[in-house]
Amino acid sequence: MWPDDPWYDVPAPGRCAPDGVAAAAPDSRTGRREEQGHSAADVYLEVQRSAAFREVRRRYRRFVVPAVAAFLLWYLAYVVAATTAHGLMARPVAGVMNVAMLAGLGQFLTTFLLTWAYVRHARLHRDRAALDLRWDTQEMTRGAER
């Protein structure tokens, strides 16, 4: 392994990307018809405007924005309920379990679930396309520096 190789990455054990992903990746090679003589700044501006990059960004934001809003609201609701709505939180559910205990364990559970969902979404819908864009952008900036 070569320490400076940005592609060196250990695959997760037992987690191979399904073959269908490649088809889902957008065509990132549209930026290739770039003329020589551009500066690196122009390259980044051009990549930022490309359809492939906008697609990666859209996929990232479409997952992250609602997810962050949801878990922050759920956490704040939990903290506010725990400090103000004592009656509701103390209501028994089963055995010694009450609403407060279930809500607290629910926070743990949702954290684990959201972690799993995020990683899966990134692996299936974003990683491949981002990797292609990275190749292309680096090739273009190298061309621009020459």
Place this chain on the structure above:
Amino acid sequence: MSGGHQTLALLLFSAFVVVTLAITTWVSRKRRGSAEEFYAGGRLFSPMENGFAIAGDYMSAASFLGISGLIALYGYDGMLYSVGFLVAWLVVLLLVAELVRNCGRFTLADVVAARMAERPVRTALGVSSVTVSVLYLVAQMVGAGSLVALLLGGTGDTARSWTVVGVGALMVIYVSLGGMRATTWIQIVKAVLLMAGAVALTVLVLVHFHGNVNTLLSSAAERSGQGGDFLSPGLLYGGSWTARLDFISLGLALVLGTAGLPHILSRFYTVPTARAARRSVVWSIGLIGGFYLMTIVLGFGAAALVGSADVRASNASGNTAVPLLATVLGGGEGSTGGTVLFAVVAAIAFATILAVVAGITLASSASVAHDLYASWRRPGTERRGEVGVARAAAVGIGVVAIALGLLAQDLNVAFLVGLAFAVAASANLPALLYSLFWRGFTTRGAVWAVYGGLIPAVLLVILSPVVSGSPASLLPGADFQLFPLENPGLVSVPAGFLAGWIGTVTSPEPPDEAKHAETEVRALTGAGAV
């Protein structure tokens, strides 16, 4: 208590010190002295190794002893901390880890300064990062001193002072000689020990109740003397509206502060790619989540088996709940099993403190050398001296932390951890998030966001009841208290975000479109990442 557990605890702890010093020597033997090596450990750690190291950096003795103790004393309200500490990792995973890994080199300021006028932004973020680190560090140093007094029964002031000095000296040695590589391995060893200890105690508690959580909880409620109230919120934060708002403020600081802690952010640079950074966060969420679930079992276990009254009699803030629980689980006071388990818990708690202070010292020395020194040295001076400055800064920070730790050792410094999280959430996080996600963000906005969060946070604490105006304050004689809450987060976090926004919209210079494009493309694709 007999001296048996003290000797054993000291032996175990000495073994940890010897192992970690051996790691440091072995690592520094083949060091190349480059900045890459010192700040980022060569960037070749695997996601699993880094995940353990992140968990090691994050799970302090305050979590292990403090949270379980709060649960043993106040039941459900102690659990609120565990939830906040864990949920915070979603902010790190979704918004920060991968993007920071892709755009930065060594510190938080690298990410923000890439889009801005470098010097003012680096200075601001360097100042706030060092502030966060020093606050956190002093809390840990004072905690180390009190732990010795608590666990080894050596209540003498000399023993405590020497512990603070010893911990400070060790952390300086680890960091200045071994850099990030040694610090990472120390975190990994410590995380494994801490998890093993927590798992062993949790299993013993569950075996004691035959795996029946219902029995565990109901006998905890019974022995606490509070009955059913013990299992629902309100015992600790149920009093006045000030106390309730105070907890909401702390909860906000906890959940947003983690993503702005310099010693956590610098860990993402030790892995080769953004995907590896993501996977290390997944490892650490698994470890941290599992750990906090176990602290809940341990806390209720201590309430059920030791009893809240006995825990309170041993230490008013509950810090000895887990060691007492270990003694009971091992067969009671005076038995061999009890002595061994107590000693193991004490040694793990020491190891935890030592590893956490090393991580923070490294991060703050990086802020001093890479952000403050590098942006203020005379132009033309060679960059090569930076690692030397970082090593010297580690010594300097060690001396400052030892001095402050000795000065503060008789004070109640529990608020310092909450304050460190509040400063990280109000100064570091707004600047970081705006620069990653806001096209129009400018240099003035970045500088205002940092100072607009940092200054209110520190000022509000000075004007709060922790400094003056109540018998438990740092200055019980004086009274210049104006702000009712102990944690400033509720005001200072919005202040930081607001100041960043105002600074940006009133900015005379337009935002740099090209640099924003570069940051955004690099953040999301990893192009040009080091």
